Amino acid sequence: MKKTYKIEVDCASCATKMEDAAKKTEGVKDASINFVMQKMSVEFEDGVDVNAVMKQVLKNCKKVESDCEIEI
Amino acid sequence: MVWRIVIAAALTIFLAVSAAVDLFEFDDEDVKKYIYFACYLVPYVIIGYDILIKAVKGIAHGQAMDENFLMAVATIGALVLGVTYTGDYDEAVAVMIFYQIGELFQSIAVDSSRQSIAKLMEIRPDAAFIEENGELVEVDPDEVEIGTVIVVRPGDRVPIDGIIVDGTSSLNTAALTGESIPRDVIVGDEVLSGCINLSGVLKIETTKEFGESTVSKILDMVENASSRKSESEAFITRFAKVYTPFVVASALLLSIVPTLLFFLADYQLLDTEWEQWVYRALTFLVISCPCALVISIPLGFFAGLGGASREGILIKGSNYLEMLSDVDTVVFDKTGTLTQGVFEVTDVIANEIPRERLIELAAAAESSSPHPIAASLVRAHGADIDRNRVTEVTDVAGKGVIAKVDGTPVAVGNKRLMEMLGLQFDEGSVTGTTVYVAVDGRYAGCITISDIVKPQSAQAMRDLKAAGIKKTVMLTGDADAVAQKVAKEIGIDEVHSQLLPGDKLEELEKIIKDTSGKVAFVGDGINDAPSLVRSDIGITMGAIGSDAAIEASDVVIMDDDPTKVATAMGMSRKSMLIIHENIVFTLLVKFLFLGLSAVGIVNMWFAIIADVGVMIVAVLNSARALRYRRK
Numbered sequence: 131m132k133k134t135y136k137i138e139v140d141c142a143s144c145a146t147k148m149e150d151a152a153k154k155t156e157g158v159k160d161a162s163i164n165f166v167m168q169k170m171s172v173e174f175e176d177g178v179d180v181n182a183v184m185k186q187v188l189k190n191c192k193k194v195e196s197d198c199e200i201e202i
Numbered sequence: 203m204v205w206r207i208v209i210a211a212a213l214t215i216f217l218a219v220s221a222a223v224d225l226f227e228f229d230d231e232d233v234k235k236y237i238y239f240a241c242y243l244v245p246y247v248i249i250g251y252d253i254l255i256k257a258v259k260g261i262a263h264g265q266a267m268d269e270n271f272l273m274a275v276a277t278i279g280a281l282v283l284g285v286t287y288t289g290d291y292d293e294a295v296a297v298m299i300f301y302q303i304g305e306l307f308q309s310i311a312v313d314s315s316r317q318s319i320a321k322l323m324e325i326r327p328d329a330a331f332i333e334e335n336g337e338l339v340e341v342d343p344d345e346v347e348i349g350t351v352i353v354v355r356p357g358d359r360v361p362i363d364g365i366i367v368d369g370t371s372s373l374n375t376a377a378l379t380g381e382s383i384p385r386d387v388i389v390g391d392e393v394l395s396g397c398i399n400l401s402g403v404l405k406i407e408t409t410k411e412f413g414e415s416t417v418s419k420i421l422d423m424v425e426n427a428s429s430r431k432s433e434s435e436a437f438i439t440r441f442a443k444v445y446t447p448f449v450v451a452s453a454l455l456l457s458i459v460p461t462l463l464f465f466l467a468d469y470q471l472l473d474t475e476w477e478q479w480v481y482r483a484l485t486f487l488v489i490s491c492p493c494a495l496v497i498s499i500p501l502g503f504f505a506g507l508g509g510a511s512r513e514g515i516l517i518k519g520s521n522y523l524e525m526l527s528d529v530d531t532v533v534f535d536k537t538g539t540l541t542q543g544v545f546e547v548t549d550v551i552a553n554e555i556p557r558e559r560l561i562e563l564a565a566a567a568e569s570s571s572p573h574p575i576a577a578s579l580v581r582a583h584g585a586d587i588d589r590n591r592v593t594e595v596t597d598v599a600g601k602g603v604i605a606k607v608d609g610t611p612v613a614v615g616n617k618r619l620m621e622m623l624g625l626q627f628d629e630g631s632v633t634g635t636t637v638y639v640a641v642d643g644r645y646a647g648c649i650t651i652s653d654i655v656k657p658q659s660a661q662a663m664r665d666l667k668a669a670g671i672k673k674t675v676m677l678t679g680d681a682d683a684v685a686q687k688v689a690k691e692i693g694i695d696e697v698h699s700q701l702l703p704g705d706k707l708e709e710l711e712k713i714i715k716d717t718s719g720k721v722a723f724v725g726d727g728i729n730d731a732p733s734l735v736r737s738d739i740g741i742t743m744g745a746i747g748s749d750a751a752i753e754a755s756d757v758v759i760m761d762d763d764p765t766k767v768a769t770a771m772g773m774s775r776k777s778m779l780i781i782h783e784n785i786v787f788t789l790l791v792k793f794l795f796l797g798l799s800a801v802g803i804v805n806m807w808f809a810i811i812a813d814v815g816v817m818i819v820a821v822l823n824s825a826r827a828l829r830y831r832r833k
Contacts, residue, residue, distance in 0.1 A: 140496035142311060143269070146439055162431070165497070165505040193263040195523050196256055 133180065134171045138199035146196055155177065157183035170200060177181040203306050207299060212293045217241055235289055242291035250277065250298040263377055267446045268658070269491040273301055278489035279480070280806060287477040296489055297810045306813030308497060311821040315501060315828070326421055327395065330412075333405075343412040346692035352743055354404045360397045363415045366390060368405035373397040378416065378760050387611040396420065419752065423516055431517025434781055438499045442492040449490040449796065456800060457483035478802065488809045489608040489792055498507040498784040505827035506777030513830065515770045519777035522756045526774035527740055530719030531670055532767060533710060535733070536678035536685065538726035540662075540764060545575065545635070547582035549650035558583075560647045565640050566592050567614045568608040569685060575637060578651050598622070602637070611639040618643065634684060652684065659692040659766045665768030669775070675713060678732075679705045685756070707732050714738070714740035724767055727751020741767060769830070777827040784820040791816045 135180045139145045142156040152161035152170065157178035160169045172187065174180055191198050211755050220226060221238060247254075253270045260268035280294035311507040330343040331353045338353060346352060351367060356359050360373070372384035377396045386401055387393060393406055396417035412418060424550070431439075460479040503520040509515050517523050524782050552560045565583040568576035569592060580587060595605040601622060602615015612625060620627045620638045625645040634652025638645070661673055675696040678685045685699035698709045710733050714721045723737035726744060730752040734740030742755040744762030752758055759766045795812050796806040804812075 141269075141306070141493055142312075142500065143442055143493055144489070146442065146496060164501055164504075166312065168316070196259040196263075 131176075131180070131196045132171060132173045134169055136201040137167045137168050137170045139163075139165070139168070139195060140197070144195040144198065147194040148191045154188045155183065155190050158187060161187070185191070203302065206249055206333075207302055207306070211299055212296065213245040214242070214250070214292060216243075222830060231446040235285065236727075238514065239285055239291060242281070242284075243351060246277070246281070246295045246298060249295065249302055250274075253301075255297070256334075267450065269446075269493070272490050274299070276484045280485075283477060283484070285821050287481075292808045297806055300810040301488075301815050303818055304493075304810075306491070306819065307814070307818055310723040311818070311825075313499065315821075315825050326417065327359045330481075331355070331358075331494045335833065338567055346408055346412060348408055348411060351405050351407050351791060354399045354406060355503060356399055356401055356403065358399050359417075360393050360406065361403075361417070362406075362408045362412050362414075363393065363395050363410040364406035364408040365392050366404055367407045369402050371402035372400045373401055378420070379728045420511075420516060423518055423752075423758075424598060430521045432503060432524040434522040434524060434778075435503065435520060436783070437500055438495050438785070439784055442496050447491045447492050448556040449486055449500045452796070453483040453486035453490070456486060461756050476711065480695060481806075482799055482802055485804070485806045485809045486796060487793055489642065489799070491813070493494050493817060494783065495740055495788045495820070498788070499781055500805070500826045501821060502784060502824040502827050504780040505824055506773060506780075509775050509777075509828040509830050510770060512828075513742075513766065513769055513773070515766055515773070516758040516759075516760065517770070517774075518756050522739055523774050523777055525720055526757070526771050528720045529722045529739060530670075531675065531713060531717045531721045532666055532673075533675040533677060533713060533721060533723045533733075533737065533751075534694070535706075535725035535730050535766075536676050536680060536688060536812050537653060538762075539724055540659045540694075541688065542654050542674065543653060543726065545578045545648055545655050547578060548652045548654065550647065551649075552647040553628075553716070554644065554646045555641065557647075560588075560639055561612075561649060562610050562647055563607050563646075564614045564637060567595075567603050567605040568803070570595055571597075571603060575635065575651055579649070582649075610642055613614040614638070653680075655688055655691055656762070656764060658756055658763050662764035662767060663693045665765050666771070668766050669770070669771050671768075673717075677701055677709055679703070679706075681785040703729060710736055722767070724764070726762070727755065741770070743767075773827075773830045776830060780827050781822055784823055787823075788816050788820055 137148070139148060142165050145163045147161045148170070149161055152158055152172060157175050158172055158173050161170060172184070174183060181202065184200070186189040188200045188202065191200065217238065254274050256270035257274035258269065260271045276296040277298050277508065281291060284291040284294065299825045329340045329345050330337045330345070331340055332350060333339070333353055338668055346362055352362060352364070354758040356371070366387055367390060369388070370388045372386045373395045374384050375394075377398070378394060381590060385402075392409075394417075395405070395415040416783070420455065458482045461476040464476040471501055491605055503523060506523050507517055508521065510523070516527070517675050534540050534741070547561065549559050550560065561579060561583050565576070566578050566587045569589060593606045595603060597603055598615060598619060601619040602613065604613045606612070613619060614637055615638075618639065620640065623640060625640055627645045628648055634650045634668050636650045638648045640646060656816050666674055673696060674694045674700070676685065676689055676694045677698050679701050682699040685697050689697040701709060709723070710723060720738040722739040722741055723733045724741045725734055727734070727742040727750065731750065734742065734754040738754040739757060739760060741757040742751045743759045743764065743766070751822070759769060759770070791812055795809055799809055
């Protein structure tokens, strides 16, 4: 399943870091960030709890870029 | 942020001036140094507190290469050097101020390009209107079910695909096709969402859900385009990952080696004090952020994709925008792509009776037939035929029709019909489908119907050649004579005719194997999905509304103008040029300044100004990809 989320991130290289962090999160098959549109699209593994995964994604993103935001 | 910059800058300038003119008197130079240090901390904290906080958080999360952390190290280091060595605090604060100006500019620039691109995509309708008890009610387009009648007032955007059940109007289809000439529509016409209703009130019965409607599909495609990353983007991401560690490592070497040499061996490298080397290392850190690169490349792609969509060309990913610039062979499907796919009378040989009369009789005899040729004949006649004039219609299977028109026997059909009737006839033109007409038992003439070439096809070939395409190829299932005639008319290099659907793919494979560059296939999306998928870049034309075609292709040209193929390539080349300019320019400046600061020619001031400046230039340059001027 694939979902798109609105994000807030200031700099382009931070967006790349967030993308990496999101990709490494368990339950995430693939993730990509459109910096210019400020959107993150996440492809989930089958049968995962999307909300729980996204909370973890946000947590991992905050680790690499403390003032980023994802609207879950 | 602006205020923080202004206040910090004003304080810094005041302090610098006061120190220079000895505004305050100090008994002891050391006291002066420490008091000024304390004073400078005020603007430093005002301008840089968020960076310091982020730096601390970054370390806590193990992000040592975080740009905030590097900025903090550089400026704090400069402050410490100020106390112990140079006595100059301006620099540390100035670096912070310029860095923040750069960040501010970056967000303004990104915002503005985002908005100008978003404006192109402002085609998402927010509301649909339905009539309830004679009153218009606004509803969420997502909730409108298939088969609902929606009302679209003049000035509104059509929210959902459907068929007009009431009203006439003209539509602005610019958002879908890039074409600005309004299209007139009447009851029964299909309307695609995203068009703007210009004149009359329309009632439209929806044929799709909002999510499946054209406008939603287009928006999805454009918004997801940058998730398919190009090679340039991948390169920059990889580069950024090694660049920062490389610069930081060099900075460490630059500070540690001379320091150790001095303390252990009492040797001054290049006759320069070790403090000076530390200062140079700090300057390195200022240039360590790869931001200018990282931001300008996706921005360039995004602008390119946005600019193309404004021209009515949807490119499904940055990778395809990149690949388009490497195409050197373009393969076209004939029918519907280079030709209109609509059959028209192109040639008439009338022996016995006037040309118009021949067409009229043929059209009348065929008037009850569902065959497309019949429709072409009626169109050529130019007026409706009164069916009552036609009697005793007999279909001769596989051969044609025999009927009485106004009481006169008329036979219309192929050669075999004439042979069956035992009549002598002319060979018709070989470049189309010929129907032979016999009137009153005598051969009267023949009419050739063929697919006509799009008026822009020849121009499209010239544009492609001008854009540096090496070879243009046409594939068709039609007879060779027809294919050769079309090829000659539009000036295409190579023709493969009489191909069965499977053969087309085989020909394409051969072409791909024989070509060093990329091969693009252009089709109308009907029956050519395998070729679209097999080619490096599949381009469909005029296929808006056909989901399967959009699915199979990488680039969708929304109207059916073949010159847009060259436009797409031109835009791709322009975007790629801009992106490469940015990569080369940014890297050159960065490495130049790294080199200059390593030997002490450039101080921190120049380093930060250059770093921010190069980013601004790169971002502004990226925005150029949004505009494209047709030559």
